[in-house]
Amino acid sequence: MDKNQSRRQVRLMRQSLFDQGFLDEQFIQLEELQDDANPNFVEEIATSYYRDSSRSLQTIELALEKTPRDFNKLDGYMHQFKGSSSSIGAKKVKAECQQFREYCKAGNGEGCMRTFQALKKEHATLKKRLEAYFQMARQAGPIETACRPK
């Protein structure tokens, strides 16, 4: 794929991430922070996020398995997780976090379990998409300034 095509590909991938609701405005904030001094800033952030969030997910999973469920604790964990996810603009993940917290507040263990599964799925999906995107971006070379999705 030539440069132009690569870049176009990258742009499309990026756009679809937004269009499909995987990412939100916050991701653009990160992109805007990227500069010559930190050319891979966004990717670094995403890497950091996935490293920490995987750990968090494990913690939450363990906590979910405990009975009786400590909803307060779970809510606390999820609050942190949500904050983290929102900071990179992980929109769908964030939505699941919110749903999870709702169930926690309601003391709905089943709902929590279900939501947690959905959350893990979204988390994994986004990871794959981002990895592909970053890889393509690196191959394509420097991308133009981030532009806001319509």
Next chain:
Amino acid sequence: MNLSNGMGSMSTASSSGAWKSADVVSDQFPAGLRVLVVDDDPTCLMILEKMLRTCLYEVTKCNRAEIALKLLRENKNGFDIVISDVHMPDMDGFKLLECVGLEMDLPVIMMSADDGKSVVMKGVTHGACDYLIKPVRIEALKNIWQHVVRKKKNEWKEVEQSGSVEEGDRQPKPSEDADYSSSANEGTWKNSKRRKDEEEEADERDDSSTLKKPRVVWSVELHQQFVGAVNQLGIDKAVPKKILELMNVPGLTRENVASHLQKYRLYLRRLSGVSQHPSNLNNSFLSPQEASFGAMSSLNGLDLQTLAVTGQLPAQSLATLQAGLGRSTAKSGMPMPVVDQRNLFSFENPKLRFAEGQQHLSSSKPMNLLHGIPTNMEAKQLANLHQSAQSLGGVNMQVNAHGVQNSALLMQMSQPQSRGQILNETSGTHVPRLSSSIGQPILSNGIPSGVLGRNGIADNGRGAGYNPVQQNSSMLNFPLNNSSELPGNNFTLGSTPGMSSLTSKGAFPEDVNCEIKRSGFGASYDIFNELHHHKSNDWDLQNVGLTFDASQHTNTMHGSLDSSVLVHQGFSSSQRSAQSRNPSTVGKAMFSIGEGTHHVNVQNNGQHLNSLIVDNTVRVKAERVPDASSQTSFFHEQFGQEDLMSALLKQQEGIGATENEFDFDGYSLDNIPV
């Protein structure tokens, strides 16, 4: 993650290093603003750091609150502003907020993904200068420098207002201020400062830039000196210049004193809740009565005890109190005011004590509340009071500790249930619900003057937690000769006239504090002893004290009989009303319960109370309010209240820091300013 949040790397690793000198900073302000950002989430921390760097700030990041505090303490003037997350594993963000505000007097911005109203409100009440919702956008960070400027400007204004401008040790650099601050700087202060500045430019220049003003750490001792000076001068007449002279601390500038005084005043107001300032949160909560007490806003458990001690509380009240104290259930009506933790302890305790003491004194600690006013309490009652007072105190402490700012809550003491609620709310952090039961009094007493009375002590009515005390605004004017208004707070016990003195004082905490301190609430709450240590408590106590006018003016309440009457009233009412928990200021007021003839010599000299209650075994140890040396570290460790609570209640909930800021000196109760 390669975050430079390690101990060693913190300060250097992430600082941009571009601007180190003050000169550069001031010239390029807001570029070079030194920001300390604290967040346990590494991803967020990285993002924030990058954003702040993009804003051309000098950033230091930290993922642990303790490390942040360490950095701040080691490098007193190394930072201009702190940004902290609310939810952190090692320390609650609000606690960090309070510590920073007290110790370093830096503007603190809170952040959280939580945008719930209560959390944001908590930020406000704890003194955060801003609250950002995560995810944070760079636009939000671009303007944080305004908080730095604003703070300095306010400090300068304070200095100016206190008339110390002429001699100002430090002068802001008018020119610099003008550069970046709002046009307000063009105002008078600037002009006067300019004059001064010209005169003292040479000396002050290096540090005088508003950004670079070295920060004074108000240690306990220093704060004690400060409070002592303020009390000596009288809260009304306490101007930074005179305070500085009295304190006679080398190296301390009037500016330092001025800014500290300002904070102190705000603190007092907050405690009293009835301060004249409409914005005072406490006020809103405080009932009218309370308002008068103002100062008493923070009814701390201690107060209850004091109240209890005064013997006002009838046996049953004590029992109730005790019960209440221990339990989170707001018992006796003493609403646990969510007094500001900080404030609560120090000042309010005295107040609360009384109020609560009555009701809750159930417990645990045998407080010897010296209430100058002889109460009709029997010995055993007194004992009960002590205990309850203690527990209350403890509770209150805790409650207070939590930073309930709600003196308003305190006010609500009258309603038992409200108490419980209050406590719960306030307890936010630590306050074990226990406090709630006890806390009530304290809370309600938040209002210094009113507190006592209100909490049932003065008030006979149950419901009204704040009864009686309110009655006479000059509560203390009761028969005891004290025209001195008893710090009202403390004595609200009886709603009695004497007590009102506190109220009359307007419950302005400041006044109260002065008084209380002076009067040395003899009360030697055991609780306080334990909790003691926190300075903030002292402040609270001070508030309480203030209500006792006596301190200032030799209101010696002689007339022990009278005092007994007063106390009586206070307590009797409090008994009923669970609320009486207003131990808050009362605590200090050491009512000499017990024998009728106690003179409540409200004297400014705090210790005076001791003499009053000679006989009383009950000693309310007034928290050392006067000592409040705690200076701004109200929160010090969890606010003495917590310790009290724990100590008292044993239940505890873990209040951990036993070293409460209360520095209860263990005043003998004798000097209950009546």
